[in-house]
Amino acid sequence: MDAEKKSALRQGNIVIVLLAILTLVEFFIALQFGTAVFLFIVALIKAALVVQYFMHVYRLWREESH
Numbered sequence: 001m002d003a004e005k006k007s008a009l010r011q012g013n014i015v016i017v018l019l020a021i022l023t024l025v026e027f028f029i030a031l032q033f034g035t036a037v038f039l040f041i042v043a044l045i046k047a048a049l050v051v052q053y054f055m056h057v058y059r060l061w062r063e064e065s066h
Contacts, residue, residue, distance in 0.1 A: 015053045022046050 029038045
């Protein structure tokens, strides 16, 4: 496996672990505080991770290579 694939796989694993951790944080926030403000902030962070990594939005601002 070349270095580029390993890097992409590692980054994907990190994002998945971060999403799982943020989901647990949401759960505990809901149990302890029950306020929607904190839950909304965590949901925005999760949405940003999904959009950035899985939807490849960062490619929109790259120059096209031929």
